[in-house]
Amino acid sequence: MLARQRQELILDAVRTTGGARVSELVERLGVSDMTVRRDIEVLATRGLVTRVHGGATAAGSSVDEPGFAAKSGLHTAAKQAIAAAAAALIEPGASVALSAGTTTHAVASALLTVPRLTVVTNSLRVAEVLHESPRDDLTVVLTGGERTPSDALVGPVAVAALRQLHVDWLLMGVHGMDAEAGFTTPNLVEAETNRALVASARRVAVVADNSKWGVVGLSTIATLDEVDVVVTDAGLDEEARKILESSCGRLVLAS
The missing domain is CATH 3.40.50.1360 (Rossmann fold)
Structure with a gap:
């Protein structure tokens, strides 16, 4: 799987549930912990997700309150x-x-x-x-x-x-x-x-x-x-x- 494809899957997971853990993404994507963290870093740099301890949340989720x-x-x-x-x-x-x-x-x-x-x-x-x-x-x-x-x-x-x-x-x-x-x-x-x-x-x-x-x-x-x-x-x-x-x-x- 190409890096772009992995990052799109990570972004989709984060947007669907509001956040995703590194451990879950490792299992889902079949790649290393370090690879997932690098992909999250790329998405965070682009402003698409927010890096948090152990994973990522949707960009802006620190202030968004779901009903x-x-x-x-x-x-x-x-x-x-x-x-x-x-x-x-x-x-x-x-x-x-x-x-x-x-x-x-x-x-x-x-x-x-x-x-x-x-x-x-x-x-x-x-x-x-x-x-x-x-x-x-x-x-x-x-x-x-x-x-x-x-x-x-x-x-x-x-x-x-x-x-x-x-x-x-x-x-x-x-x-x-x-x-x-x-x-x-x-x-x-x-x-x-x-x-x-x-x-x-x-x-x-x-x-x-x-x-x-x-x-x-x-x-x-x-x-x-x-x-x-x-x-x-x-x-x-x-x-x-x-x-x-x-x-x-x-x-x-x-x-």
């Missing part, structure tokens, strides 16, 4: 497995905060099996799932705020509400996770609100599928060592596992 509908059909099996593993962390009678996102939306459904919960969320989608439950032992607190493309409520109203609250757990979705940048989002206002969520919680668990590794959003929510648990899927590569195991409190791989 909820665009993300809801991606990696659904992994999200369901992650949701079940995250719900298993929560004890009956706990207070739990859920951030916005398609993974936390799946977590909301999984939490319906846990008795006597109080759930705080800045996600309209999460609140909808919980409000539709017939349970009478479930309390839902929805923050106010301005709505983002991911159906999060953000801004000073949301932050002010969260500063008054204290929860046992935060289960937080992220746009990207990276060894150097930590856990990130492309939305500056959502980053501020998520930092308020982090500050409100005794324990923080990030819920994110393996495609988020190596993706870097515009703003950091938390560094790796500020998170107690990362719940992801078994597709996470070995290098990323080692980094998370050494930096975070605990790594849970959902099968």
